[in-house]
Amino acid sequence: MGVILGTEGEVxxxxxxxxxxxxxxxxxxxxxxxxxxxxxTEILESIVKxxxxxxxxVEWSVNExxxxxxxxxxxxLGLRAITSMKHVGLNVAADTFMSLGYSGVNGGLxxxxxxxxxxHSSQNEQDNRFYGLLSYIPVYEPSDQQEAxxxxxxxxxISEEFETGVLLRTTTRLSHSRGLxxxxxxxxKDREVEFPREWRxxxxxxxxxxxxxxxxxxxxxxxxxxxNFEYNYVKLxxxxxxxxxxxxxxxxxxxxxLELLGIEDTTALLKLTSVHPxxxxxxxxxxxxxxxxxxxxxxEPFLEFQVKSVIPEGVKVLGKDIIPRSGELNVDIVINAIxxxxxxxxxxxEPSLRAQVEELKSKIPRRPPTLCPGCPxxxxxxxxxxxxxxxxxxxxxxxxxxxxxxxxxYFPPYELINTTICMGASIxxxxxxxxxxxxxxxxxxxxxxxxxxxxxxLVNAIxxxxxxxxxxxxxxxxxxxxxxxxPGTGYTATLDKTRRVAIExxxxxxxxxxxxxxxxxxxxxxxxxxxxxxxxxxxxxxxxAVISRRPCVIYExxxxxxxxxxxxxxxxxxxxCTLCLTCVSExxxxxxxxxxxxxxxxxxxxxxxxxxxxxxxxxxxxxxxGDDSGEQTR
Amino acid sequence: xIVENRRVNLIVTGVGGQGILALSRVIGEAAIREGxxxxxxxxxxxAQRGGSLVTHVKIGKEVKSPLIPKFKADMLISMEVFEAIxxxxxxxxxxxxxxxxxxxxPTGTLTALGIKEMLSHLKSLSYxxxxxxxxxxxxxxxxxxxANMVIFGYLIGSNLLPISKESAIKAMKIILPxxxxxxxxxxxxKGYKLGLGYKVEKNLS
Numbered sequence: 001m002g003v004i005l006g007t008e009g010e011v012x013x014x015x016x017x018x019x020x021x022x023x024x025x026x027x028x029x030x031x032x033x034x035x036x037x038x039x040x041t042e043i044l045e046s047i048v049k050x051x052x053x054x055x056x057x058v059e060w061s062v063n064e065x066x067x068x069x070x071x072x073x074x075x076x077l078g079l080r081a082i083t084s085m086k087h088v089g090l091n092v093a094a095d096t097f098m099s100l101g102y103s104g105v106n107g108g109l110x111x112x113x114x115x116x117x118x119x120h121s122s123q124n125e126q127d128n129r130f131y132g133l134l135s136y137i138p139v140y141e142p143s144d145q146q147e148a149x150x151x152x153x154x155x156x157x158i159s160e161e162f163e164t165g166v167l168l169r170t171t172t173r174l175s176h177s178r179g180l181x182x183x184x185x186x187x188x189k190d191r192e193v194e195f196p197r198e199w200r201x202x203x204x205x206x207x208x209x210x211x212x213x214x215x216x217x218x219x220x221x222x223x224x225x226x227x228n229f230e231y232n233y234v235k236l237x238x239x240x241x242x243x244x245x246x247x248x249x250x251x252x253x254x255x256x257x258l259e260l261l262g263i264e265d266t267t268a269l270l271k272l273t274s275v276h277p278x279x280x281x282x283x284x285x286x287x288x289x290x291x292x293x294x295x296x297x298x299x300e301p302f303l304e305f306q307v308k309s310v311i312p313e314g315v316k317v318l319g320k321d322i323i324p325r326s327g328e329l330n331v332d333i334v335i336n337a338i339x340x341x342x343x344x345x346x347x348x349x350e351p352s353l354r355a356q357v358e359e360l361k362s363k364i365p366r367r368p369p370t371l372c373p374g375c376p377x378x379x380x381x382x383x384x385x386x387x388x389x390x391x392x393x394x395x396x397x398x399x400x401x402x403x404x405x406x407x408x409x410y411f412p413p414y415e416l417i418n419t420t421i422c423m424g425a426s427i428x429x430x431x432x433x434x435x436x437x438x439x440x441x442x443x444x445x446x447x448x449x450x451x452x453x454x455x456x457x458l459v460n461a462i463x464x465x466x467x468x469x470x471x472x473x474x475x476x477x478x479x480x481x482x483x484x485x486x487p488g489t490g491y492t493a494t495l496d497k498t499r500r501v502a503i504e505x506x507x508x509x510x511x512x513x514x515x516x517x518x519x520x521x522x523x524x525x526x527x528x529x530x531x532x533x534x535x536x537x538x539x540x541x542x543x544x545a546v547i548s549r550r551p552c553v554i555y556e557x558x559x560x561x562x563x564x565x566x567x568x569x570x571x572x573x574x575x576x577c578t579l580c581l582t583c584v585s586e587x588x589x590x591x592x593x594x595x596x597x598x599x600x601x602x603x604x605x606x607x608x609x610x611x612x613x614x615x616x617x618x619x620x621x622x623x624x625x626g627d628d629s630g631e632q633t634r
Numbered sequence: 635x636i637v638e639n640r641r642v643n644l645i646v647t648g649v650g651g652q653g654i655l656a657l658s659r660v661i662g663e664a665a666i667r668e669g670x671x672x673x674x675x676x677x678x679x680x681a682q683r684g685g686s687l688v689t690h691v692k693i694g695k696e697v698k699s700p701l702i703p704k705f706k707a708d709m710l711i712s713m714e715v716f717e718a719i720x721x722x723x724x725x726x727x728x729x730x731x732x733x734x735x736x737x738x739x740p741t742g743t744l745t746a747l748g749i750k751e752m753l754s755h756l757k758s759l760s761y762x763x764x765x766x767x768x769x770x771x772x773x774x775x776x777x778x779x780x781a782n783m784v785i786f787g788y789l790i791g792s793n794l795l796p797i798s799k800e801s802a803i804k805a806m807k808i809i810l811p812x813x814x815x816x817x818x819x820x821x822x823x824k825g826y827k828l829g830l831g832y833k834v835e836k837n838l839s
Contacts, residue, residue, distance in 0.1 A: 013662055013672060038678055120677065177700035178662060178674040252699040260703070331703040349705040350727050353760060357722045360755050363747055364716050367649065367740040369685035413742060482678075581744075588742040590684050596745070604778040 004046045005053070008185045016174035017042035019145040019181050020084070020112060023152025025050070027108065028189035030079040031057045033067040035452065036481035037086030038121035039175040040114035044084055045482070048493050055188055060484050060493045063423075063452045064089035068096045068111065072165075075109040076201060077193045080156050084112035087128045088422065092453065094131070097165075101135035102211040103200050104163040104218075107191065108156030111137075112168045114175045117298050117328035121480075123403070123422060125326065127300035129169055132276035136215035138222050139167045139276040140231070141248040145179035151231055151273065153184070162218055162225075169275070171298060173249045173328060223277040231273035232282065236289055242342060243268035243290035245283070245303060247275050250296045250329050257334040261344065278306045287311045294341045295319035298329045369408060373591040374553035374565065374607030376520045377406045377473055381414040382587060382615060383526040384442075384471070390527070391534060396439030402426035402454075404446035405480045405552075406473050413586050417444065424453025427470065431461050434468040440534060441468040447503060448478040448486040455506065458543070462511050467541040469533050470512075472503055475552040483555045507545045514544040521550055523614045553607050564608045568623035572599045576620035587615050641694035642796065642838045643702045645724045648713030649738050650687045653782035656809060657711070658689040660786055663805035664797045665693045675700040684741070688721050693796075708838050709794065713768075713782060714738050715752050722759075730762045730794060730838070734781055736769035764792075764832065771824050777814075780821035787822035791829020796837045799826065 004022040006012055014022065021043050024032065032051075034044035044058065051058040057074075061067035064085040071081035083093075090097060090113050097111065113131070116122040132139035140155060142148040152168060159166045199207050200214075226232065236243070244267060246254045251271045258264040270286045272278060287293055287307065295304045295317060304319040311317070323329070323337045339346050348354070371378045388394040401407055401417035402425065410417035419429055430443035445454050450472055458470065478484040485491040490500030507515045514536045518529040529546055536544045557563065577599055584594045589612060591605035601612075601621070613621045644661065648654045655676055662672040675690040690702045704723050709730040712718035718733045725731065733756075737749040747755075756763050768784035783806070789795045790802045803819065810818050 011666070013659070013666060013674070015676070041678075173675060173700055176676045176678050178659070178672070178676065179697070179700070180666070180671055249700070253701065256699040256703075259698075330701045331699050335703070353727050354705075354723070356759055360719055360759075361722060363755075364719050364752075365740045365743045365746050367684075367686040367716065367720075369650070370741045372651075372684055584744070585742065590738075590741045593739050594744060595739075604773075 003049075005050050005186075006183050008183055010183045011180050012183060013178045014145050014149070014181045015042055015176060015178050016145050016148050016170055017114070017176070018046045019149035020152045020168070020170065021046040022181065022183065023149040024082045024110070025054055025056070025186045026149070026184045027080060027153045027156040028187040029056055029082050029156070030107070030189075030191060031071055031074040031081040032083070033059050033061050033070045033081070034084045035061055035064045035067055035089060036478050036484045037089050038481060039116055039172040040084045040086045040089070040112065041481045041484070042175070043112060043114070044493070045484070051494055054186065058493050060486065062487060064093040065096055068093040068100070071109055072096065072100060072105070075105040075107040077107065077195055078191050079107040079193065080189075080191070081107065082110045082112065084114065086122065087113055087115040087126050088122060088124065090128055090131060092423065097131065097137070098135050099203055100165040101137045101215055102203055102208055104214070105159055105165050106163070106196055108159035109165045110152060110155050110159060110168055111165055112170065115169060115171045115299070117171055120172050123420065125299055127302055128167070129275055129302045130300065132167055136219055137165050137167050138274065139169055140273055141169050141275050142174065142231070142273060143248055143251045143271065144174070145177070145181045147231065147273070148174060149181050162222060164218055169248070171249060171328070219277050223280055226274035226277065226279040227282050229274050229279065232279065233269070233271040234282070234286065235269040236286060237268070238289060240266060240268035240290055242266070242292045242294070243270065243286060244294050244296055244338075245270045245272065245286065245307060246296040247272045247303060248298060250298050250334070253329050253331045253334045254296050256331045257338055260331070260335060261338060272303065275303060276306070278303070278310070280310050283307055283310055287315060292341060293317050294337065296323060296329070296334055296337065300325065368411060370411070370588070370590055371405065371408050372554055373589050373605045374609040375405070376475055376548070376550035376553065377409065378414075378587070378589065379523065379609070379611045380471070380473060380520040380526065380548045381409045381416050382611075383520065383523050384416060384530055385414065386523070387527045387530040387534065391531060393440050393534070397442060398433055398437055398439065399442045399444055400426045400429045400433060402445040402449050404449055404473070406444060406446060409444070413588050423449055424457055427454045427457035427461065430468040430470070431457060431464065431466040434466045440537065443468055443470045445470070445472055447472060447474040447476065447488050450503065451487050451501070459510055461543040465541070466543055467537050468543055469537050470543055470545045471530075472545065472547045474503060474547050474549040475555070476549070477552050477555045479552040479555060483552070483558070503547055512543060512545045514540075514542070515547070516545075517547045517549055519550050520548045521609060521611055523611065553609065557607065564606075566608045566610065568608060568610070569603055570601050570606060570608065570610070570613065570621055571624050572601060573620045573622050574598060576618045578618055580617060582615060582617060583612050583621070587612060641692070642709075643707045644691040644693070645688060645702060645707045645710045645721050646691055647686070647688040647710065647717040647721050648734070649717060650684050652687075652713040653779060654687045654689060654713060657713070657782040657786055658691050659809045660802070660805045661691055661789070661795065661797070662693075663808050664801040665795075667801035667804055668797055670694060671697045673697045673700040686717055686720060688717075711785060711789070713785065715749055716740070716746075718756070719752060725761060727760050728762065730764070731756060732764045732766065732785065732789065732794070734768045734785060735765050736781070766825070766828065768825065772821055775817065775821055775824070777817050777821070780818050783818045783821040784825035787825025788829040791826035792832045793829075793834050793837045
């Protein structure tokens with residue numbers, strides 16, 4: 001299964017993330033850690049698949065801060081370590097990361113931040129290159145898969161030579177694009193493990209002051225090193241009027257744009273891979289050689305700030321004034337920016353076709369992500385709404401949500417998520433809300449997210465007497481990112497058995513007195529449990545917990561290699577169906593469709609969870625009589 | 635034109651769960667076996683949950699950006715009709731549309747265009763439209779999740795892609811789990827035969 005394994009010289013079509021993982025193997029990495037998060041997940045995932053063969057210690061850590069600390073611990077002992085996370089994960093790890101800038105490393109330590117311009121799967125699109133400026137840690141940005149692989153390998157050496165952690169910044173379009181990668185040799189290196197008894201591992205003020213001076217000096221040396229860095233690329237013949245400075249995938253969009261405009265030969269180009277600290281002399285020389293300069297970069301004007309700080313005043317630099325600061329770049333946007341900079345006219349595709357296409361597009365419905373057929377979250381949301389309606393609390397309740405598939409409960413028809421801020425914030429926010437809000441406060445959080453950042457907020461709620469209902473949506477996996485195990489599953493990253501940290505034991509151990517577990521597929525009981533929980537919040541004014549436990553249906557089907565959960569297939573009995581459309585409009589399972597005349601259940605989408613049978617007021621959804629074709633396991 | 639610099643830009647789309655990533659990857663792997671460079675821009679994470687899914691597949695001597703500009707795709711391959719329309723503005727004038735005859739109305743939608751209406755709209759525009767009953771074929775095979783390989787077979791049989799049958803099968807062996815290879819090859823063959831009937835003289839390369 002190890003897609004990243006292969007012999008030297010072989011060419012593979014790898015995801016950017018797989019290329020990074022391969023680069024780490026080629027550097028003889030000893031330790032790899034992560035908390036799953038799009039678009040970073042496949043980095044550790046692909047190392048996990050070959051961990052035993054390649055003798056790499058791997059773990060899904062409970063959160064990014066711990067993941068970085070595990071990696072740093074190994075690095076201090078002289079081992080090579082990589083830790084990967086999504087951009088917002090670095091916020092969680094930031095405390096450790098900032099100290100890493102001071103302490104430095106022993107064994108090579110590569111921190112990968114996978115940023116998500118355009119928020120494909122994130123709550124923001126922060127540009128983590130700025131963490132380099134903040135922490136004095138160098139930042140590198142590869143452009144394609146081959147470079148991502150080669151660079152990752154070499155960063156371990158740079159990390160060791162300069163005794164510094166390094167930040168490798170990738171973005172969705174590199175991490176989740178495939179390209180050809182020529183493999184190098186994988187090395188397995190037994191490294192001597194020893195704890196170097198040095199003062200720099202203890203950041204007392206007396207040491208920290210000295211370490212900051214060291215870090216600043218290191219940055220100066222790195223900037224000089226980057227002057228001749230092999231991963232920076234310059235095309236400068238000396239007679240170009242127009243020049244572009246760029247980095248990352250923006251470089252590739254720029255190459256296509258220049259080719260489409262037919263000006264690739266007459267444009268000077270500086271592609272920076274070492275984006276912090278920039279090679280000052282190289283940048284100065286480049287800027288002085290052209291009359292007009294454009295900086296093409298995604299999200300924030302990071303290179304622009306640095307370039308402007310080293311060039312003489314009066315030199316005109318175009319950048320974020322003509323390139324959007326939000327969203328991701330593409331070839332069209334870069335063509336527009338270059339055209340604007342040079343006063344070129346952009347050729348438009350046949351306007352009549354464009355108009356026809358736009359008109360047709362306007363006629364089709366949107367298709368936002370939705371909860372899967374058979375998703376236990378849908379059943380829970382349905383019961384939660386029923387309970388709130390029955391208790392006449394629907395408009396007197398604030399539901400504080402969190403990060404996971406269940407964030408989709410925000411959308412109609414459920415509309416039960418009122419806040420989503422960041423990992424673990426459902427419980428933290430519920431603390432603040434419940435002290436002052438006159439109605440009911442409910443925190444909704446997934447099992448993996450609870451372990452990640454929910455537990456300390458819960459301790460706070462118990463200690464400071466915050467009265468709210470906590471619903472833990474326990475689907476027994478980290479579903480959104482592709483089913484990684486977590487402490488509640490009883491399995492490690494490599495699927496070895498370990499002690500299961502049971503959520504109900506955690507809750508009771510912390511001192512939550514009301515803890516009830518319900519199966520969300522059983523609607524009647526779930527509504528009862530939720531109502532009991534709400535009454536407990538009102539009566540005892542204390543944090544009250546309900547665990548809604550049912551494994552993620554997709555994970556369960558994959559695990560069992562089955563197509564359906566039960567034998568029964570379901571159909572709508574047209575004699576009983578009154579077209580009230582409760583199933584379509586309020587339950588909204590993707591397997592149930594209304595064609596204007598009748599309601600049908602698509603047998604290829606239905607997972608046969610049987611929940612719709614319970615919600616139909618007319619009891620019109622019935623098992624197909626005599627149908628036993630259901631058990632089609634493959 | 636693409637004929638000179640041998641570059642093929644494909645948009646592959648459909649609904650999360652229809653095997654869009656697998657279809658994109660077999661095309662990519664097969665193209666490598668024909669000596670091309672390939673880049674595939676995929677979508678993972680939240681968007682995969684039953685949402686609209688699109689990948690960019692770029693095949694050529696040299697491929698730089700993983701993204702295809704608007705109105706620059708040579709062909710759009712769609713596993714679903716709504717999604718074909720959603721990404722129509724990537725296809726160049728007179729470009730090819732290869733569409734699975736299958737409509738999946740977005741969850742909770744009460745009124746929407748019918749499949750016939752949508753296809754006739756598409757027919758009226760300046761594209762080369764091919765509608766394939768891959769869904770029906772896959773149902774007959776008894777495995778609805780092979781519809782993507784019916785389409786793949788069609789693309790190879792019709793000679794639309796510069797890929798040999800041999801490379802195509804090899805790519806399927808690399809990408810698809812060995813357990814499900816046989817049923818997928820069966821689906822591929824059905825599509826391939828269908829494609830032979832609509833063979834084009836000159837492929838897109």
